[in-house]
Amino acid sequence: xxxxxxxxxxxxxxxxxxxxxxxxxxxxxxxxxxxxxxxxxxxxxxxxxxxxxxxxxxxxxxxxxxxxxxxxxxxxxxxxxxxxxxxxxxxxxxxxxxxxxxxxxxxxxxxxxxxxxxxxxxxxxxxxxxxxxxxxxxxxxxxxxxxxxxxxx
Amino acid sequence: xxxxxxxxxxxxxxxxxxxxxxxxxxxxxxxxxxxxxxxxxxxxxxxxxxxxxxxxxxxxxxxxxxxxxxxxxxxxxxxxxxxxxxxxxxxxxxxxxxxxxxxxxxxxxxxxxxxxxxxxxxxxxxxxxxxxxxxxxxxxxxxxxxxxxxxxxxxxxxxxxxxxxxxxxxxxxxxxxxxxxxxxxxxxxxxxxxxxxxxxxxxxxxxxxxxxxxxxxxxxxxxxxxxxxxxxxxxxxxxxxxxxxxxxxxxxxxxxxxxxxxxxxxxxxxxxxxxxxxxxxxxxxxxxxxxxxxxxxxxxxxxxxxxxxxxxxxxxxxxxxxxxxxxxxxxxxxxxxxxxxxxxxxxxxxxxxxxxxxxxxxxxxxxxxxxxxxxxxxxxxxxxxxxxxxxxxxxxxxxxxxxxxxxxxxxxxxxxxxxxxxxxxxxxxxxxxxxxxxxxxxxxxxxxxxxxxxxxxxxxxxxxxxxxxxxxxxxxxxxxxxxxxxxxxxxxxxxxxxxxxxxxxxxxxxxxxxxxxxxxxxxxxxxxxxxxxxxxxxxxxxxxxxxxxxxxxxxxxxxxxxxxxxxxxxxxxxxxxxxxxxxxxxxxxxxxxxxxxxxxxxxxxxxxxxxxxxxxxxxxxxxxxxxxxxxxxxxxxxxxxxxxxxxxxxxx
Numbered sequence: 001x002x003x004x005x006x007x008x009x010x011x012x013x014x015x016x017x018x019x020x021x022x023x024x025x026x027x028x029x030x031x032x033x034x035x036x037x038x039x040x041x042x043x044x045x046x047x048x049x050x051x052x053x054x055x056x057x058x059x060x061x062x063x064x065x066x067x068x069x070x071x072x073x074x075x076x077x078x079x080x081x082x083x084x085x086x087x088x089x090x091x092x093x094x095x096x097x098x099x100x101x102x103x104x105x106x107x108x109x110x111x112x113x114x115x116x117x118x119x120x121x122x123x124x125x126x127x128x129x130x131x132x133x134x135x136x137x138x139x140x141x142x143x144x145x146x147x148x149x150x151x152x153x
Numbered sequence: 154x155x156x157x158x159x160x161x162x163x164x165x166x167x168x169x170x171x172x173x174x175x176x177x178x179x180x181x182x183x184x185x186x187x188x189x190x191x192x193x194x195x196x197x198x199x200x201x202x203x204x205x206x207x208x209x210x211x212x213x214x215x216x217x218x219x220x221x222x223x224x225x226x227x228x229x230x231x232x233x234x235x236x237x238x239x240x241x242x243x244x245x246x247x248x249x250x251x252x253x254x255x256x257x258x259x260x261x262x263x264x265x266x267x268x269x270x271x272x273x274x275x276x277x278x279x280x281x282x283x284x285x286x287x288x289x290x291x292x293x294x295x296x297x298x299x300x301x302x303x304x305x306x307x308x309x310x311x312x313x314x315x316x317x318x319x320x321x322x323x324x325x326x327x328x329x330x331x332x333x334x335x336x337x338x339x340x341x342x343x344x345x346x347x348x349x350x351x352x353x354x355x356x357x358x359x360x361x362x363x364x365x366x367x368x369x370x371x372x373x374x375x376x377x378x379x380x381x382x383x384x385x386x387x388x389x390x391x392x393x394x395x396x397x398x399x400x401x402x403x404x405x406x407x408x409x410x411x412x413x414x415x416x417x418x419x420x421x422x423x424x425x426x427x428x429x430x431x432x433x434x435x436x437x438x439x440x441x442x443x444x445x446x447x448x449x450x451x452x453x454x455x456x457x458x459x460x461x462x463x464x465x466x467x468x469x470x471x472x473x474x475x476x477x478x479x480x481x482x483x484x485x486x487x488x489x490x491x492x493x494x495x496x497x498x499x500x501x502x503x504x505x506x507x508x509x510x511x512x513x514x515x516x517x518x519x520x521x522x523x524x525x526x527x528x529x530x531x532x533x534x535x536x537x538x539x540x541x542x543x544x545x546x547x548x549x550x551x552x553x554x555x556x557x558x559x560x561x562x563x564x565x566x567x568x569x570x571x572x573x574x575x576x577x578x579x580x581x582x583x584x585x586x587x588x589x590x591x592x593x594x595x596x597x598x599x600x601x602x603x604x605x606x607x608x609x610x611x612x613x614x615x616x617x618x619x620x621x622x623x624x625x626x627x628x629x630x631x632x633x634x635x636x637x638x639x640x641x642x643x644x645x646x647x648x649x650x651x652x653x654x655x656x657x658x659x660x661x662x663x664x665x666x667x668x669x670x671x672x673x674x675x676x677x678x679x680x681x682x683x684x685x686x687x688x689x690x691x692x693x694x695x696x697x698x699x700x701x702x703x704x705x706x707x708x709x710x711x712x713x714x715x716x717x718x719x720x721x722x723x724x725x726x727x728x729x730x731x732x733x734x735x736x737x738x739x740x741x742x743x744x745x746x747x748x749x750x751x752x753x754x755x756x757x758x759x760x761x762x763x764x765x766x767x768x769x770x771x772x773x774x775x776x777x778x779x780x781x782x783x784x785x786x787x788x789x790x791x792x793x794x795x796x797x798x799x800x801x802x803x804x805x
Contacts (some may be wrong), residue, residue, distance in 0.1 A: 021472030062474045064456035081376035083533035086613045120376035123191040124533035125228035136194035
């Protein structure tokens with residue numbers, strides 16, 4: 001996952017040919033397709049779309065949805081929305097961090113997990129919630145964290 | 154769906170509606186399944202697959218209709234299915250329940266008691282959705298159609314009278330007449346500002362500059378609120394209809410929908426809706442044969458709270474960083490690409506068709522003096538019935554939380570309710586009878602916001618919560634203006650100190666002073682309202698701040714640095730549960746010997762507290778007093794049958 005196929009980047013750039021104000025949409029497409037935005041991809045966009053690199057970096061660093069680092073095999077999202085917060089989400093985050101020995105926003109050195117904090121997934125009835133690779137685990141307690149993580153290799 | 158010729162007139166639309174309705178056999182068994190994001194998370198996809206498989210197995214595919222709808226709102230009990238024509242409502246349905254539902258309820262018309270709503274107060278089981286207290290006390294004008302519509306099928310919306318208001322507006326009303334009606338209805342913006350929609354439209358309509366734009370704000374970055382998402386996912390055509398009406402009034406021919414990419418289902422249902430609306434001649438050139446032309450583009454937001462602010466959102470639509478700009482000139486006059494741009498939120502647009510169809514007089518008969526109509530709230534937190542709730546403006550907080558929300562769970566005491574999102578305020582118990590509308594909430598130091606309503610019980614530490622909001626806003630502040638950027642940072646530092654036991658005399662005054670500057674001098678609404686959670690909590694829960702600062706005590710027993718876990722030797726039954734589960738190996742003990750936490754090793758994760766059997770309740774949290782010294786080794790043994798009881802408690 002570390003290398004981004006620039007052909008794929010070209011295809012995405014072509015989708016937006018001739019349109020105005022598309023940089024954010026384009027970067028989102030690259031993020032969704034490759035899970036991160038590599039320096040090579042940024043160079044390619046800059047080159048093909050005649051947009052200064054500095055402008056692309058400005059956007060890519062401003063938005064939470066965009067990552068400038070490669071991500072691990074599994075993406076864990078711990079919801080820290082208000083509803084989850086008051087139902088004990090901080091304790092869940094603590095447990096995940098302790099188990100993986102990384103802080104939120106980081107990736108484990110073996111590239112197994114990337115850990116992210118999200119502000120509300122909109123399923124507050126299930127809170128506290130953690131999502132691993134799109135699978136929702138609801139009503140999580142600190143005791144359950146280890147078992148959930150062990151399901152993913 | 155067979156190929157549908159474009160609708161070229163109001164009559165074409167009416168005919169189509171009659172045709173759709175006429176083709177439907179109302180006596181045919183019909184299953185609707187809630188498939189909003191929350192139900193997706195609780196397994197609605199698996200239930201849908203099970204229904205399909207079971208119908209096939211029992212050879213009923215042709216005889217039973219199935220519809221996957223948007224959110225029904227009662228997220229606590231999802232996935233929800235309703236079986237027509239009897240309108241039997243089953244909650245918390247799992248794939249394992251499906252075969253029984255098909256053979257018993259569909260085939261033999263028998264009701265399965267265990268899947269019904271059970272009212273623990275009266276001991277009754279309820280068959281119909283509308284009898285369940287959660288629904289019974291609501292007025293679902295905007296949200297109610299969600300359960301009757303498959304959002305990916307435009308004909309479901311048309312069958313319920315969808316696009317009728319648009320047809321009427323385009324063929325029978327001038328833009329001025331529509332504007333007049335909207336102004337009379339006094340619909341105030343549902344996104345939080347509460348500005349009258351009619352007046353906003355008028356400003357953009359009268360502003361000089363062409364072209365003009367209309368924009369839907371579906372950014373909804375407010376954590377704990379998801380009503381806009383549920384409308385967009387569950388009934389996108391209603392939003393598009395409202396948007397098109399706005400475009401007609403304002404004279405816009407291009408609209409944008411700004412939707413968070415964190416809402417993938419909303420993005421995809423919206424895309425489908427746009428395509429279908431174009432196909433049916435309800436969007437694009439010559440809409441319904443009226444000569445009016447209007448098109449819509451979708452812009453996905455990339456995860457920035459501040460981008461929900463109008464000028465920031467418009468920057469983002471232009472492809473720039475979503476930061477606010479000074480609004481000496483309103484965006485309604487100079488917005489996207491410096492052209493007049495009207496921005497309303499999802500719920501506001503979704504209310505528009507209703508007003509035009511039923512009239513401003515009808516609309517103003519609902520609600521309070523200053524706030525008309527209904528409002529959807531996202532009722533979450535420590536409340537029994539989590540979900541989306543639509544009530545007339547002026548309904549009291551108590552009715553929303555207790556009658557509809559079913560009160561607080563686990564026998565706990567209500568502490569406060571936070572309205573208005575991170576920049577709102579927390580309202581304490583003595584104001585529970587306040588009628589909820591724009592003005593009343595502002596008077597209490599909070600605000601309506603987009604409609605988040607987060608209920609807290611006695612286990613929530615108010616100071617920690619204020620810290621949480623400030624921390625959130627600190628991350629989300631774009632950093633462009635100093636009062637917001639630096640003010641939040643310093644408030645965060647002070648609050649972090651207070652919850653860590655480093656609070657000092659004068660902190661509260663300093664917080665208030667910073668808040669005052671931020672309110673006066675910040676560039677956009679994020680900064681001017683950012684201090685609300687701090688100010689409202691100081692106002693109503695000052696004693697909790699004092700306890701943290703002066704006594705180094707957290708009354709709610711939440712703040713890690715101010716609490717300790719302790720095992721009461723009088724209650725411990727030496728079951729080994731906490732000992733085995735402690736991730737740090739901080740608990741000593743063995744079978745028949747009461748357990749003791751080694752405070753130097755304890756990381757305060759709280760697992761021992763969670764696993765200690767509730768009947769035993771030996772693990773406790775204490776704050777503000779020293780942990781009692783451990784019982785000497787030789788006294789820890791629990792004698793057969795009887796515990797080694799000492800007189801009196803060792804701590805209070």
